[in-house]
Amino acid sequence: MADPILDIQNLTLRYPNAPTPAVCGVSFTLGQERLGIVGESGSGKSTVGRAIMRLLPDATMQADRMSFAGVDLLNASEKQMLKLRGARMSMILQDPKYSLNPIQRCGDQVAEAYRTHVSTTKSDAKAKAIAMLEAVQIRDPERVYDLYPHEVSGGMGQRIMIAMMLLTDPELVIADEPTSALDVTVRLQVLSILDDLVKQRGIGLIMISHDLNLVRNFCDRVLIMYAGRIVETLDAKDLDHARHPYTRGLLAAQPRIGGPRRPLPVLDRDPSWLSEATL
Amino acid sequence: MKPFEVENMSITFGKVTVLPAVSFQIEAGECFGLVGESGSGKSTVLRCASMLLNLWDGEARIGGKSVKDMPAMERCRTLQMVFQDPYGSLHPRHSIRTTLSEPLRIHGLDNQQQRMEQAMTDVGLPLSFLDRFPHQLSGGQRQRVAIARALILEPDVLFLDEPTSALDVSVQAEILNLLVRLRDEKGFTYIMVSHDLAVIDHMCDRFAVMKSGHIVEVLPRTAILDGSAKAPYAQELIAASLAYEGAA
Ligand SMILES: Nc1ncnc2c1ncn2[C@@H]1O[C@H](COP(=O)(O)OP(=O)(O)O)[C@@H](O)[C@H]1O
Ligand SMILES: Nc1ncnc2c1ncn2[C@@H]1O[C@H](COP(=O)(O)OP(=O)(O)O)[C@@H](O)[C@H]1O
Ligand SMILES: [Mg+2]
Ligand SMILES: [Mg+2]
16 A cells, blocks of 8 residues: 555554553554544553544553554654644544533634634635535535534534535544444445545544444444454455454344344354464 | 233323333244334334333233232232343342342242342353353353343243343344243243344244334234234334345
């Protein structure tokens, strides 16, 4: 792969006073593609995302290499990071309720986030924000611009977040469980809106999710994490042919519509998964 | 085994009518699903029927008897509830032994030790866990304790409000298997709320689709795949679930 957006080699991260590292020897590169990270809760998915954004100042972080579009993330100053975050790399979190300021109009938050990184007039920022709300398929963007977060539904809130995160034209977007709080009927809409924008703009996307169906349908490649390690990397289309017993166990444990009604296979955790060389 | 029915259940919070008039019937020993968008009133139906909320109109009957006419003690021995969040539903400073013995003591039941051990065995937990506290258990183990607490009074009906939504699929599989086994062994009647139609298909015989406080349609599980749903929202929910699973 020529010039990856992100190149991470042998990342290990330990929270203060934690007995074991939360992330252990993780390596991957990301190009203009959609990379899924799946695994059970606590496997270290969000920690990887936050480490890339350098949002874990108290944790001890080591890596052989950690670079983003030529910037050395291990040694970048906080000042450099402030310029990157929200501009060239953005993060979309699970619940827009906690990401949006409850006492500011939604549209103003989008416009203001843009003005933090791009020097322009208020009216230009507002016009850009409205155009972006339209790009995330909000039908009446002028009206929605003036609404407060509590006045919009979860799905609408998440589209507003996507608009805010994509308006600065980032090269990297990390979406951490972006639709886990949404009803299934709106989940697909939000995912396909994000998917279209990511493809159109050539953004590198890291999609963090516990949900195998989501990464199967909305990613090109998938990393499977277990206890802080990557145990397997697969093309999303080959997910059902996973080789690692952990991945296979997760797939088998999931009930499927029209599936047989026998007891679901439960995961049999093998201690050797913790000592295998990571792939 | 006892049947369960709800007739014209309605409730209003302030000016907002959350349930206008909900009715449905469940056969003895059936597993009945409740699905629908968040905020549609699924939990409210269970909270009314279990009298966690008591200012509602209409009727809910178990084995023909109104829950409103049951003294609290009788109600607890007739219906029990398991919630989504196994963290929030257990008292953090009570050992599992205290959690399980308290209902036995309140109801003055004999053979307490034996009943506790039976409940632990029923949900597949080692007896040594009786002396643990919730924070010493995993999410799945906590949900097993919540189920043990629900079944220790030998109720007829169990209300399951998204019992596996907070759990990983691997742990969900264990809890669903446990719930299936317990229903086979003890003849419980279940109402199960879930947002996951694959879980409903795996567990339930029939399910009701709710929207804005109304049951828009009651369907057999076969309707998920055979396209027989008539209500537009039921069709939309089924289509979205199938597309999401990548089956479509
Ligand atoms: N701020 C933190 N301080 C200490 N430990 C943490 C912190 N955040 C996460 N952890 C721990 O790190 C591990 C990985 O967590 P996380 O990355 O959030 O997993 P995931 O996103 O896969 O659920 C877990 O054991 C978790 O308890
Ligand atoms: N105690 C309450 N006071 C006011 N409104 C409530 C209360 N409980 C629930 N509601 C409202 O009732 C509606 C249905 O809620 P709920 O039954 O929890 O939905 P569901 O379980 O389907 O997601 C929601 O709009 C909710 O805000
Ligand atoms: Mg996480
Ligand atoms: Mg609910």
